[in-house]
Amino acid sequence: MKNITDIAKIAGVSKSTVSRYLNNGSVSNKTKQKLDKIIEENDYQPNQFARSLRAQSTNMIGAIIPRMNSHAVDETIKGVKKVCDNLNYRLLLNYTNLHSELEIDALETFNRSKVDGVIFMATEITDKHLEVINKMNVPVVIIGQEHPQLNCVIHDDYQAGYMVGKLIGQKSYKKVKYFGVTETDIAVGVKRKNGLCDGLKAFEIEPVISETSFHYKEALKDVSSDLENARDYDVIIGATDSIALAVHKFTFDYEDKLQQPLIVGFGGDPVTEIVTPAINTVEYHFVEAGEIAMSKLQRSIKNQQKDDISVVDVTCAFKL
Amino acid sequence: MKNITDIAKIAGVSKSTVSRYLNNGSVSNKTKQKLDKIIEENDYQPNQFARSLRAQSTNMIGAIIPRMNSHAVDETIKGVKKVCDNLNYRLLLNYTNLHSELEIDALETFNRSKVDGVIFMATEITDKHLEVINKMNVPVVIIGQEHPQLNCVIHDDYQAGYMVGKLIGQKSYKKVKYFGVTETDIAVGVKRKNGLCDGLKAFEIEPVISETSFHYKEALKDVSSDLENARDYDVIIGATDSIALAVHKFTFDYEDKLQQPLIVGFGGDPVTEIVTPAINTVEYHFVEAGEIAMSKLQRSIKNQQKDDISVVDVTCAFKL
DNA sequence: TTGTACGCGTTATCAC
DNA sequence: GTGATAACGCGTACAA
Numbered sequence: 312m313k314n315i316t317d318i319a320k321i322a323g324v325s326k327s328t329v330s331r332y333l334n335n336g337s338v339s340n341k342t343k344q345k346l347d348k349i350i351e352e353n354d355y356q357p358n359q360f361a362r363s364l365r366a367q368s369t370n371m372i373g374a375i376i377p378r379m380n381s382h383a384v385d386e387t388i389k390g391v392k393k394v395c396d397n398l399n400y401r402l403l404l405n406y407t408n409l410h411s412e413l414e415i416d417a418l419e420t421f422n423r424s425k426v427d428g429v430i431f432m433a434t435e436i437t438d439k440h441l442e443v444i445n446k447m448n449v450p451v452v453i454i455g456q457e458h459p460q461l462n463c464v465i466h467d468d469y470q471a472g473y474m475v476g477k478l479i480g481q482k483s484y485k486k487v488k489y490f491g492v493t494e495t496d497i498a499v500g501v502k503r504k505n506g507l508c509d510g511l512k513a514f515e516i517e518p519v520i521s522e523t524s525f526h527y528k529e530a531l532k533d534v535s536s537d538l539e540n541a542r543d544y545d546v547i548i549g550a551t552d553s554i555a556l557a558v559h560k561f562t563f564d565y566e567d568k569l570q571q572p573l574i575v576g577f578g579g580d581p582v583t584e585i586v587t588p589a590i591n592t593v594e595y596h597f598v599e600a601g602e603i604a605m606s607k608l609q610r611s612i613k614n615q616q617k618d619d620i621s622v623v624d625v626t627c628a629f630k631l
Numbered sequence: 632m633k634n635i636t637d638i639a640k641i642a643g644v645s646k647s648t649v650s651r652y653l654n655n656g657s658v659s660n661k662t663k664q665k666l667d668k669i670i671e672e673n674d675y676q677p678n679q680f681a682r683s684l685r686a687q688s689t690n691m692i693g694a695i696i697p698r699m700n701s702h703a704v705d706e707t708i709k710g711v712k713k714v715c716d717n718l719n720y721r722l723l724l725n726y727t728n729l730h731s732e733l734e735i736d737a738l739e740t741f742n743r744s745k746v747d748g749v750i751f752m753a754t755e756i757t758d759k760h761l762e763v764i765n766k767m768n769v770p771v772v773i774i775g776q777e778h779p780q781l782n783c784v785i786h787d788d789y790q791a792g793y794m795v796g797k798l799i800g801q802k803s804y805k806k807v808k809y810f811g812v813t814e815t816d817i818a819v820g821v822k823r824k825n826g827l828c829d830g831l832k833a834f835e836i837e838p839v840i841s842e843t844s845f846h847y848k849e850a851l852k853d854v855s856s857d858l859e860n861a862r863d864y865d866v867i868i869g870a871t872d873s874i875a876l877a878v879h880k881f882t883f884d885y886e887d888k889l890q891q892p893l894i895v896g897f898g899g900d901p902v903t904e905i906v907t908p909a910i911n912t913v914e915y916h917f918v919e920a921g922e923i924a925m926s927k928l929q930r931s932i933k934n935q936q937k938d939d940i941s942v943v944d945v946t947c948a949f950k951l
Numbered sequence: 952t953t954g955t956a957c958g959c960g961t962t963a964t965c966a967c
Numbered sequence: 968g969t970g971a972t973a974a975c976g977c978g979t980a981c982a983a
Contacts, residue, residue: 635960646962650961650962651962654962677960678960680959680960681959681960685960
């Protein structure tokens, strides 16, 4: 592999001339053409590490994602990538498979790698997360959870829950079941649930609440044992689309086809419309969230200061 | 951000001592303890770029993935990551959203970034791909497509198709429909189809073949218009699980519930068992493929030479 | 327009 | 066990 000095020698110029050719331009037409050819022939590529070392910046953004096979993650990263492309940042993904320690590890790695900024799709922010993030000398933007000391983009989960609650109340459904998730996840476990309860409360409905897992398979177990002895719900709501799908899977086999409950989920996962009858799901604007997050990050990189939390609206595309 | 010289100054030693402390060891107990403390206090992290520049190697593996929200990609990367963790490589993902130019771009970027090796999940290998890969001075392993000049890991798509064909023939189904994909995708578009046809041929069955898209939505359109006037198939096979799901979606609404066709897909996507009735799908061993690919890459990095194509078996977990 | 000299942060070599 | 020094590849004042 050739370096800038090799190229300079071949061209019979100094390496600063080659460097100028590569960056600003300011070289004579003659040497320009000579270099065009030589660099092409030797397919020379400047060493990115030497560049970064020198420039003290890498033009890279690191993104930490909890998992891959997820509509939410996919869409969010689409948004992030779009802005990255515009701003000429390289996007690197680090995937933690929902492991909290791997998140910490990834944060430290990106910090050490001196990426220009980090996008962190969080499911939970522990004290350890906070400690590591505060020590970092690279700006971080969190997507999906909020924390007063950090730079965050969140979805309006309370509103999402509230909208569903109101829609259900208006249609005068009576018996409502909710499968929620752990309260360590503030966004989904707490706010979404509270929104729903408040929305229902206006109609004097109190849902029956259980807690289950984000994972379809585990949710299916919980849902099955839970609903086995109580099949008279008008509406069953899953805190996520995965959970709603588990509910669908179980209730689909109810003997009495006519009395199947209405099923509602959150997240706008396209799988919800593959099943029949399609599941009603609240649309989250993940792409937009990704774009906003990356723009925020860009500002942090320039200004070094955090701004307020950004809240992305949700939309309820369905009518009950 | 402090560097090794700062730390050395604070400790009152030379930077070579600090470097030794960080790497081999060979320092006195006294200075060791001193450095323990100082490095902790200043949370000093060695600059990765300077290290790589010096070492001429990055300990990083770049992976190029076509999309994120996919069971196949998710599982494959799990396998790759597992081996990476064992070998102490960092894994970087670059996601191309199924854009061929972005793949080329990603290959060049990783080459310039001097990662130690590249894992490339390909849907297609064009001349342009070949040209770029051949110019690279970093080993590349392809997953999912084969090419005589390249280092590849593939699934046994012919066998997968053949197994399905034989199972169908044995059950004496008669009218068989197959929704395939473009033949530019050798693995899925050609081999899977040929396997199926050969498997069926043994039973003198000739399937009716159409071509459609990998994407669920587009497949649904094609499937709908195709099946609208021909609802008397015993078996309908989709070249991928997405296509099979589209078939399910359409045929589920057939008025005559009793005469619903059997549906078969390929890929083992968990979504196929969420729908009811569950779709029969051929299991692909993506995690294993990822592991094999990464092991191959590791060998290439050490030896600089390519070995034979690795073929990963498929399994047919269902009986018809 | 072109070339010289230096520094980015790290590690390896070789004296001491 | 420790410290000075060169080298990794590049960009950029500064001088020519």
